[in-house]
Amino acid sequence: MAAESSRAPQRAREIMAGASAVTALTGAGISTASGIPDFRGPQGVWTNNPAAARMFDIEAYLADPDLRAQAWRSRSEHPAWRARPNDGHRALVDLERQGRLRALVTQNIDELHQSAGSGLQAPVLEVHGSLKRAVCLSCGWRGTMEAVLARVAAGEADPPCEVCGGILKSDTVSFGQSLDRQLLRESARAAAECDVLLAVGTSLQVNPVAGLVPLAHEAGAEVVIVNAEPTPFDAIAGAVVRGQIEQVLPELVAA
Numbered sequence: 510m511a512a513e514s515s516r517a518p519q520r521a522r523e524i525m526a527g528a529s530a531v532t533a534l535t536g537a538g539i540s541t542a543s544g545i546p547d548f549r550g551p552q553g554v555w556t557n558n559p560a561a562a563r564m565f566d567i568e569a570y571l572a573d574p575d576l577r578a579q580a581w582r583s584r585s586e587h588p589a590w591r592a593r594p595n596d597g598h599r600a601l602v603d604l605e606r607q608g609r610l611r612a613l614v615t616q617n618i619d620e621l622h623q624s625a626g627s628g629l630q631a632p633v634l635e636v637h638g639s640l641k642r643a644v645c646l647s648c649g650w651r652g653t654m655e656a657v658l659a660r661v662a663a664g665e666a667d668p669p670c671e672v673c674g675g676i677l678k679s680d681t682v683s684f685g686q687s688l689d690r691q692l693l694r695e696s697a698r699a700a701a702e703c704d705v706l707l708a709v710g711t712s713l714q715v716n717p718v719a720g721l722v723p724l725a726h727e728a729g730a731e732v733v734i735v736n737a738e739p740t741p742f743d744a745i746a747g748a749v750v751r752g753q754i755e756q757v758l759p760e761l762v763a764a
């Protein structure tokens with residue numbers, strides 16, 4: 510890819526300068542500069558190891574104890590434990606502190622938005638859950654991921670629920686699981702009520718979340734997409750910014 514100018518296109522700056530109620534929709538691309546690989550980008554997890562997707566399929570996870578043990582090892586080693594927010598996350602905190610953020614819908618499970626300071630004046634809607642919480646798939650028990658990882662470190666390869674003996678998992682949405690309905694409703698309302706839908710670091714290939722973009726557009730919002738690669742919704746965007754998020758997003762928010 511040719512060296513991208515770090516100047517966000519003029520149109521994107523104009524749209525953002527006039528925005529008073531932005532709904533941001535973020536994906537894995539906003540966290541790559543923090544050391545967390547994305548899924549479908551050139552160095553993505555799926556790009557490099559398509560078989561890894563099986564850990565994220567709920568039927569396979571329920572059926573295969575070896576896959577669960579692999580998933581627990583992967584959670585223990587996840588780069589999110591060492592990651593720190595980057596200038597992309599901080600730009601969205603600035604937008605929120607300017608009073609111009611309606612909501613932050615994130616597909617990410619790394620809690621870097623909250624670590625950066627998002628969520629004090631506008632909701633952070635974690636539509637795919639969080640790696641830092643654990644849940645029992647049978648009784649619904651919830652607790653901290655760190656507590657369960659301590660059991661893994663102590664030798665339990667696939668720790669069962671201590672309440673009911675059921676299968677434990679990160680409190681994240683796997684393929685085959687449904688999203689939290691309340692979160693989805695809040696996200697849809699935020700998309701319908703915003704004046705700009707700002708999609709950042711997402712390939713917009715996973716539904717129902719990707720559907721928030723056309724929903725906002727049909728409700729009359731301008732769409733701004735900041736992403737290194739094309740997305741299926743570039744055609745309805747008022748502006749598409751091909752650049753490194755951590756460089757261009759601060760400029761767009763400052764505008």
Ligand code: APR
Pocket residue numbers: 535536537538539541542547548549550551553616617637710711712713714715735736737738752753754755
């Ligand atoms: N700057 C700009 N764009 C970037 C950067 C960066 N620094 N890093 C990565 N990208 C872009 C990639 O080019 C890619 O198009 O971010 C996008 C990330 O897309 P995906 O890897 O598909 O991640 P995401 O859209 O969040 O995936 C959605 O799919 O795997 C499931 O549940 C998982 O929440 C995830 C969902």
